[in-house]
Amino acid sequence: MIKLIVCKDYEEVSDKAAQLVLDVVKSKPDCTLGLATGSSPIGLYQRMIRDHEENGTSYQNVKSYNLDEYVGLDVHHPESYYSFMYRNLFDHIDIREENVHLPSSQGDDLQKNCDDYNAALAQAEVDVQVLGIGSNGHIGFNEPHTPFDSVTHIVNLKESTIRDNARFFDDDISKVPTQAITMGISNVMAARKIVLVATSAHKADAICKTICGPITEEVPASVLQKHPDVTIIVDEAAAALLPKEEVKVEVLNTEVFDDVVREGTVLVDFFATWCGPCKMLGPVLEQLAPEYGGKVRFYKVDCDNDPALAQRFGVTSIPNLVILKDGQLFSRSIGFASKDQLKAFLDSAL
Numbered sequence: 001m002i003k004l005i006v007c008k009d010y011e012e013v014s015d016k017a018a019q020l021v022l023d024v025v026k027s028k029p030d031c032t033l034g035l036a037t038g039s040s041p042i043g044l045y046q047r048m049i050r051d052h053e054e055n056g057t058s059y060q061n062v063k064s065y066n067l068d069e070y071v072g073l074d075v076h077h078p079e080s081y082y083s084f085m086y087r088n089l090f091d092h093i094d095i096r097e098e099n100v101h102l103p104s105s106q107g108d109d110l111q112k113n114c115d116d117y118n119a120a121l122a123q124a125e126v127d128v129q130v131l132g133i134g135s136n137g138h139i140g141f142n143e144p145h146t147p148f149d150s151v152t153h154i155v156n157l158k159e160s161t162i163r164d165n166a167r168f169f170d171d172d173i174s175k176v177p178t179q180a181i182t183m184g185i186s187n188v189m190a191a192r193k194i195v196l197v198a199t200s201a202h203k204a205d206a207i208c209k210t211i212c213g214p215i216t217e218e219v220p221a222s223v224l225q226k227h228p229d230v231t232i233i234v235d236e237a238a239a240a241l242l243p244k245e246e247v248k249v250e251v252l253n254t255e256v257f258d259d260v261v262r263e264g265t266v267l268v269d270f271f272a273t274w275c276g277p278c279k280m281l282g283p284v285l286e287q288l289a290p291e292y293g294g295k296v297r298f299y300k301v302d303c304d305n306d307p308a309l310a311q312r313f314g315v316t317s318i319p320n321l322v323i324l325k326d327g328q329l330f331s332r333s334i335g336f337a338s339k340d341q342l343k344a345f346l347d348s349a350l
């Protein structure tokens, strides 16, 4: 389930991400972190460093696994992800070198490097995975159309990714490596908790598709909709394409519920204000409601404000659409559904 947090700027995004990651480190001093590079998590790493310096939070027993590494750069090249991680985090905290893991892109047998990293990940049990997102929806270097069941592999970077990353290579596309080794999508999804950070208008399309679009290998990050514990933290620019319209369908609460649903066919949308896919469903329901005229009545229930009602209908994940006929549960649809899927769902009740 995706929890969405919209912040005013990068600083606030980094504060929120740091709260989540530091909660894990403080409550489990021997935790395993999944880490990302790129500009998105730098503010988070700065806060982890500050917290280490000011509060003494220790990383002595923390292990880390990075998502990816370029192929073709020496490990000590300033833009290798190894160098990035030491420069931006590891040099400033007390993590032990033997507990730091990045995929190795050195040597002749890159496939063996991938297999070794997979074997290590299989033992690792990542407590919290930090992610950025590419403007094309990639996570790690899992580019569009990477199978959701992929594990650590060698990847040819898409042109859009090479262009995006040229800023780290004097804006010279020819200097950007064209291959990388990346954790696969199934490795990422194995983490207990995932925190994705994204800022700027450049990410708005990818964020919208990730949260509100169909789950498709075309948009690798859309797989996160299937994970039980994902928090996506964005600034207002990255949130710009997310639907803003709150559902205008009437909100019900326990007191009036039974009276309202006693007769006829009723669609109840169990939602939460922080849930991205729920936000996307709102406008679809708004569009659909008039089409059903008097045949179906549409209502919504805010699960956070009315947990008793949600519990009564066995709502454990959201969005959760429930059709009631004459007050009785008739059918249920869980997760985001497109307008056509909702029509088929509603027509089944009529």
Ligand code: F6R
Binding pocket: 035, 036, 037, 038, 039, 040, 041, 067, 068, 131, 132, 133, 134, 138, 139, 140, 141
């Ligand atoms: C980096 C990584 C990439 C980046 C993504 C966003 O380890 O895995 O998926 O997270 O390309 O990069 P930035 O944050 O630089 O926009």
